[in-house]
Amino acid sequence: MSRPVTHTTSTAPSARQVWTRVRGAVLVVALVLTGGLALATVRSTDAHGALDPRSADPHGSRAVAELLKARGVTVTLATTLAEATAATDTDATLLVTTPDLLTDAQQSTLHTAMKASAARTVLVGAGHASLGTLAPGVTSAPSTLVTERAPACTLPAATRAGSVDLGGERYELSPGTTAETCYRAEGLPTLVLLPGTGSSTGSADTVLIGSPDILYNSRLDQLGNASLALQLLGSRPHLVWYLPSLSDTSATTDAPADDTTGNFLALIPSGWRWATLQLALAALLAALWRGRRLGPLVTERLPVALRASEATEGRARLYRKANARDRAASVLRTATRTRLAPLLGVPVQDAHSPDLLLPALSARLPETTADPRNLLFGPAPADDATLIRLADQLDALEREVRTS
Numbered sequence: 001m002s003r004p005v006t007h008t009t010s011t012a013p014s015a016r017q018v019w020t021r022v023r024g025a026v027l028v029v030a031l032v033l034t035g036g037l038a039l040a041t042v043r044s045t046d047a048h049g050a051l052d053p054r055s056a057d058p059h060g061s062r063a064v065a066e067l068l069k070a071r072g073v074t075v076t077l078a079t080t081l082a083e084a085t086a087a088t089d090t091d092a093t094l095l096v097t098t099p100d101l102l103t104d105a106q107q108s109t110l111h112t113a114m115k116a117s118a119a120r121t122v123l124v125g126a127g128h129a130s131l132g133t134l135a136p137g138v139t140s141a142p143s144t145l146v147t148e149r150a151p152a153c154t155l156p157a158a159t160r161a162g163s164v165d166l167g168g169e170r171y172e173l174s175p176g177t178t179a180e181t182c183y184r185a186e187g188l189p190t191l192v193l194l195p196g197t198g199s200s201t202g203s204a205d206t207v208l209i210g211s212p213d214i215l216y217n218s219r220l221d222q223l224g225n226a227s228l229a230l231q232l233l234g235s236r237p238h239l240v241w242y243l244p245s246l247s248d249t250s251a252t253t254d255a256p257a258d259d260t261t262g263n264f265l266a267l268i269p270s271g272w273r274w275a276t277l278q279l280a281l282a283a284l285l286a287a288l289w290r291g292r293r294l295g296p297l298v299t300e301r302l303p304v305a306l307r308a309s310e311a312t313e314g315r316a317r318l319y320r321k322a323n324a325r326d327r328a329a330s331v332l333r334t335a336t337r338t339r340l341a342p343l344l345g346v347p348v349q350d351a352h353s354p355d356l357l358l359p360a361l362s363a364r365l366p367e368t369t370a371d372p373r374n375l376l377f378g379p380a381p382a383d384d385a386t387l388i389r390l391a392d393q394l395d396a397l398e399r400e401v402r403t404s
Contacts (some may be wrong), residue, residue, distance in 0.1 A: 020237045025301060052243060055217075066222075075239045075241055076241065079242075079243050081106050081246050084110070085109070085113045090241075091121060091236050091237050092238040092239065093122060093233055094121045095116070097241075097244065098126070099123045099129075100130050100242040103300075111134055114206070118178055119240075122207045123207070124211075125168055126208055137177035138171050140172075142173050143170065146168060149163060149166050150162070155180045157232055158182040158183070166213070168190060168212075169210040169211065170185055171210070172188060178195060179192050179193060180195075190208070191208065193206070209232070309391070328387060329387060336376065337352055343401050344401070358372055365400060372397070375393055
């Protein structure tokens with residue numbers, strides 16, 4: 001006797017189908033990771049932030065630092081406020097690259113050190129967040145584009161340098177404030193020198209530079225940028241190059257003078273921000289492309305005829321996968337009641353009413369051993385074995401009615 005052939009149906013996608021669906025996304029991720037690793041490897045040497053005296057990048061400042069060293073000026077890099085104030089003395093120039101990153105407490109500490117010293121202080125790009133504390137009597141005006149500007153003043157360093165690339169922050173002086181103002185843009189200066197009286201050893205002046213472009217490697221050889229940078233930073237034998245950092249422990253005592261989120265984002269190179277935006281846009285387009293577009297249900301004829309046994313088996317597998325014993329039992333009972341009603345003389349619309357169906361069934365099978373109410377209207381099975389037993393009992397009940 002030959003064994004019947006059984007056919008199994010699986011709704012799970014095969015490994016080949018899964019790979020076909022995800023290989024595009026995997027390829028994109030692999031390319032992004034490879035590009036990131038390659039970029040990190042290429043830029044791992046001599047890669048620092050903007051205005052860093054160690055950086056050879058276009059926005060770095062190694063060139064001006066090396067020129068200062070060649071002129072006999074020692075350059076000390078400081079990344080914390082404590083290092084900056086400790087290294088500053090009467091024969092030093094203190095350069096603060098991004099004063100707006102300093103918190104209120106840091107600005108007060110720095111201003112106190114500035115007043116107690118005869119060192120020159122150079123503030124690059126100081127805006128409204130820091131001018132009130134570090135440069136009293138000066139306020140910030142709307143910024144302007146960086147372009148070639150003539151000195152138009154009598155400051156010796158500016159007249160010797162001539163035209164330079166300046167712009168950025170513009171400054172307004174309060175009435176009665178004494179200062180040298182140069183490189184005007186729409187009537188307001190972008191370079192200001194505030195003379196001041198420090199300790200008994202001499203005067204401590206403050207220089208405000210509206211933009212950092214004259215210190216960039218890429219612009220140092222243009223116009224009089226190098227001359228102005230060397231004169232402002234090399235007037236004393238020692239230069240303290242202060243790069244404020246959000247990791248400075250002194251910054252934890254107070255909130256940043258400007259918006260914390262904005263300051264943090266300002267530290268991220270613009271290229272990475274654009275790359276993140278492009279990746280987000282690509283992910284959105286991919287989601288729209290691959291997303292399932294659901295519309296109204298449409299009834300259509302199947303392209304092929306399915307055997308009833310295959311449809312039943314497939315539906316049973318779905319119920320089992322979803323662990324829906326209650327739904328499966330309800331379908332079995334509903335189908336049995338629908339088939340029994342005509343045999344018992346009960347209208348089909350009343351087949352699911354126990355008050356009408358059960359009396360007719362009891363009259364037809366007065367001595368049946370099974371409990372008709374429990375079989376046809378009972379609770380959901382507790383496990384798979386109970387569900388199988390229920391199906392067998394329903395079949396037996398239907399056969400008994402047909403043969404009676």
